[in-house]
Amino acid sequence: MEFLSERGALAESVAWAARVLPARSPVPVLGGLLLDASDGRLRVSGLDFEASASVEAEAATVRPGRVLVMGRRLLDICKVLPGGPVRCAVEGSRFTVAASDARFGLSVLPLDDYPALPPLPKLRGAVDAGEFAAAVADVAVAAGRDDTLPALTGIRLRLDGSTMTLAASDRYRYAVRTLPWKAADPEVAADVLVSARRLTEIARTLGRSGPVSVALDTGSVGFEHAGARTTVRLLDGRLPSHDTLFALADPAVAVTDRAALVEAVRRVSVVADGGSPLQLTFNGGPDASVLLQAGYEDDVASQRLPATLEGADGMTVAFNPVYLMDALSSFEEPTIRLSLMGAGRRAMVTAGEATPDTAAHRHLLMSVKQSVL
Template sequence: MEFRIDSAVLTDAVGWAARVLPARSSVPALGGLLLEARDDRLRVSGLDHEASARVDVAADVAREGRALVLGRRLLEICRVLPRGSVECAVEGARLSVDGGGARFGLSLLPLDDYPASPALPAFRGLVEAGAFAGAVGQVAVAAGRDDALPVLTGIRLALDGTTMTLAATDRYRYAVRTLEWRPEGGAPEGGAAGVTDVVVPARRLTEIARSLTASGPVRLAMDGGSIGFEQDGVRATTRLLDGRLPRHAKLFALGKHAVATTGLEPLTEAVKRVAVVAEGDSPVRLGFTAGTVRLQAGHEDDIASQCLPATLEGAESQTVAFNPAYLLDALGSFHTDTVSFRLLGPGQRALLTAGSGTSHRHLLMSVRAPLD
């Protein structure tokens, strides 16, 4: 095998495929990346027991072939390569990487020990890359980090007709985002006719979403145990999580409530400012009136406060308090000029939306602050 390729292109391809490599494995070959050169293309593939990644990039192939090398070592080499053209070739039992006067050699791993890459599941439809990546980012902040509750570390992906719903929760917050998608080849499998409802590992889905180009369609593939995505030579699969997330319909049905609205950017900056005195689990309190929201944090002599313009409908005043980190995560997931709080009262849940919009909603549990 022998090929020439731009160092930046090689680094990006290796970096993408190496994301799925296991930190530790009883199978040494799983620490490798498979390089395949043919037809003026280089394919870089990586996999573990849960996920796979594959990317095809342009290369000047002088001799076709395949090679398996330690993935993370190859990535380290790529990151320090001089800019410009790189020549890679199999020489005996090693892969040589030569560019800009620098030369590296990597031992080859046995190809016979490398498992076959999983097949991509059946295609289900298309979704726009930019919208999908943005939606994943908006809900991923609410996914759990506790591996003792695996299903809560995932993102729910539900397909119903032409609507895709993404949702995540760690029991203290719940983010939901809907967007359009285009079914392909009839109704998806699962549940009622035309409905699919699965849970995808949030970390894997976030990595995939970040790798997508800003525009163009992404092909979505799915079966009973895995999900796959493909766009412009990039392909990734990951296993689904067992179980289901708690349903959000009842939580988001607030009944009679007040609505407070204020500027998103000023509120975000104010939360960051007053939160510097919020130690440990100390919350930030928001007191809304008809024309103002007053933020306050801390206790005794270590306190901070700030007032901002706001509107309030449905009540004369409302006070809520949130974990400042959770509140900042929620605010950071919106990309509008204003944010609205649908409020039930102190110690009760509050629903954040982008003004009157409903495509992205973020539920936060309010706590009773010591200042109440």
């Protein structure tokens, strides 16, 4: 086996496939990347027990063939290679990588012990890469981190006609984002749970333009974009339905500038040690505003911002400042709308021009009961 590749193309291909490799594995070959060169193309593949990834790139094939090498070591080498063409070849029991005056040698792993890559599931449709990446980022902040509750570490992926819905919850917050997609079959319907960590990695690396093909069966979900494909095993269980949770009866509605509120939350929460809440006091009328306060006893902070309030003369709520910051930062619109039910009750965050019933992006938070100051 021998091929020639540009340093950038090789490094990108290796990085794409290496992201699924396990940090530690009792099966040594699962730490390897499979390189397959033929017909002017190089395919780089990796897998573990949960996910697989493969990508194709142009490469001048001198001698076709396949080789399995330690993936993370090859990735480290690609990061330090000088620019320009790279020559890779199998020489006996060693895989050599040479660029300019730099040369590396890696021992090869036994190909016969390497599992077959799982096939891509059945194609279900396509979604815009940029919109999909943004939607995953919007909801992933609400996914749980506790591996003892695996269902809460996932993102719900629901396909219904021409609409894709992504949702995540850690029991204290619940984020939902809908986006259009092009179904291969107008009658397609699916409701599955995918690892939030895996889906976030995929969304970040799929690219920002062009269609992403979505494939799905009963055990895995797959994505394909610009010569790169990946599969992820589905999680067991389901997230609780958000329809009832998101139904807020006659809330007070506050609207304020999003960027200013983000900065104020970041500033005031500096004194909110130990997860202590950040309190927001909204006032209506001619001097409508919101007062942010945090801290106890001598260490306190506050800031007042312009804000409108409808549906109540005043409203005081308090939130975990990290959760509130995550919610606000997942929006990009200039204004933010908070639909408030009161202290210790649900609160909905949406873009300023959208209502909880019409918003494509909704983030539900539980407020806490106690006051801060």
